[in-house]
Amino acid sequence: MNIIPAIDIIDGKCVRLQQGNYDKVTIYNVNPIDIALQYQDIGIRHLHLVDLDGAKKGKVTNLQILEKIANATNLYIDFGGGIRTDEDIQLAFDSGAGKVTLGSIAIKDKAKVLAWQSIYGGDRIILGADCQNGMIAVNGWTNNTSVDVVSFIREYRQQGLEQIMCTDISCDGMLAGPAIPLYKGILSAVNNIQLIASGGIRSIEDLKTLKQIGCAGAIIGKAFYEGYIQLNELRNYAEETNNSVS
Numbered sequence: 001m002n003i004i005p006a007i008d009i010i011d012g013k014c015v016r017l018q019q020g021n022y023d024k025v026t027i028y029n030v031n032p033i034d035i036a037l038q039y040q041d042i043g044i045r046h047l048h049l050v051d052l053d054g055a056k057k058g059k060v061t062n063l064q065i066l067e068k069i070a071n072a073t074n075l076y077i078d079f080g081g082g083i084r085t086d087e088d089i090q091l092a093f094d095s096g097a098g099k100v101t102l103g104s105i106a107i108k109d110k111a112k113v114l115a116w117q118s119i120y121g122g123d124r125i126i127l128g129a130d131c132q133n134g135m136i137a138v139n140g141w142t143n144n145t146s147v148d149v150v151s152f153i154r155e156y157r158q159q160g161l162e163q164i165m166c167t168d169i170s171c172d173g174m175l176a177g178p179a180i181p182l183y184k185g186i187l188s189a190v191n192n193i194q195l196i197a198s199g200g201i202r203s204i205e206d207l208k209t210l211k212q213i214g215c216a217g218a219i220i221g222k223a224f225y226e227g228y229i230q231l232n233e234l235r236n237y238a239e240e241t242n243n244s245v246s
Contacts, residue, residue: 001207001210001211001215001216001217001218002046002196002216002217002218003044003046003207003217003218003220003234003237003238004044004046004047004048004078004196004217004218004219004220005035005039005044005046005047005048005219005220005221005224005234006047006048006049006050006198006219006220006221007032007035007036007047007048007049007050007069007221008050008052008221009032009049009050009051009052009053009062009065009081010025010027010052010053011053012032012062012064012065013027013028013030013032014027014028014030014031014032014035014225015027015028015052016028016173016221016222016225017052017172017173022052022056026222026225028225032065032068032069033065033068033069033072033073036069036072036073036075037072037073038231039075040073040074040075042231042232042234042235042238043235043238043239044075044234044238045074045075045076046075046076046077046078046217047069047073047075047076047077047078048077048078048080048101048165048198048219049065049066049069049077049078049079049080049097050079050080050081051063051065051066051079051080051081051082052081053081053082054081054082054083055080055081055082055103055104055139056082056139057082058082058084058104058139059082059084059088060081060082060083060088060091060092061081061082062081063091063092063095066079066092066095066096066097067095067096069096070095070096070097071096076098076099077096077097077098077099078097078098078099078100078101078126078165079092079095079097079099079100079101080100080101080102080103080126080128083100083102083105084104084105086116089116089120093120093124098124099123099124099125099126099163100124100125100126101126101127101128101165102116102125102126102127102128103127103128103129103130103138104138104139106127106128106152106156107136107138107145107147107152108138110155110156113125113156114159117159117160117161122160122161122162122163123163125161125163126163126164126165126196127153127156127161127163127164127165128165129149129152129153129164129165129166129167130166130167130169130198131149131166131167131168131169131182132144132168132169132170133170134148134149134150134182135147135148135149136148136149136152137169149166149182149186150185150186150189150190153166153186153190153193154189154190157190157191157192157193162192162193162194163193163194163196163216164186164193164194164195164196165196165198165217165219166182166183166186166195166196166197166198167198167199167219168182168199168200169199171199171200172198172199172200173199173221173222174199174200175200175202175222175223175226175228176200176202177200177201177202177206178197178199178200178201178206178209178210178218179197179199179200180209180210180213183195183197183210183213183215184213187213187214187215194216194217195214195215195216195217196215196216196217196218196219197210197215197217197218197219198218198219199219201218201219201220201221201223201229202223202228202229203223203228203229204229204233204237206218207220207237220234
């Protein structure tokens with residue numbers, strides 16, 4: 001299972017939201033590049049970089065941060081937030097993204113997502129399946145839909161997409177543990193997916209549980225910023241499981 005630290009960006013700063021609420025934002029006065037370098041130094045090789053400004057506006061906004069981190073590190077960066085157009089996705093890749101996460105656009109324009117899958121390859125596309133009460137939420141989680149998360153994932157899996165990143169919004173930023181029942185349900189309902197869990201992770205034990213149920217990756221964010229998980233713990237866990245990258 002890959003350990004994938006997250007850096008969420010608003011106005012060029014590292015932040016964390018609580019349950020996706022832009023009115024409940026904590027700004028961490030740290031340089032995103034410095035944080036990325038800390039992760040790289042302990043052997044982590046993947047990074048989830050989220051353009052929260054772009055997600056809310058529906059237009060990629062923080063490409064400069066992506067480019068700076070890509071130039072300063074050897075991290076394999078998954079970038080998401082506001083990707084809506086052919087220009088957006090090409091700029092993301094040109095700026096240093098190894099993969100992109102597509103959420104809102106996957107609800108609004110399936111044909112475009114499948115076209116991008118054909119152009120760039122399915123290995124560079126992650127389906128963002130973020131949900132509230134089992135229903136997909138879009139536009140930086142500011143709007144709920146009536147689309148069931150399992151059906152949403154199954155539909156794209158049938159079209160060949162294998163990589164899924166799923167956040168239970170009610171868990172996000174709460175440090176109360178990940179949505180284990182949700183992830184178990186998805187893994188039992190949809191075959192042969194690489195499920196990346198996001199939201200609520202607060203400890204190394206949570207990471208071990210997610211690995212045990214079959215998750216391919218786990219996103220950590222606030223647990224690091226708030227000191228629930230220390231860098232040395234991440235280093236030790238990565239070494240124990242021979243897993244900084246895969």
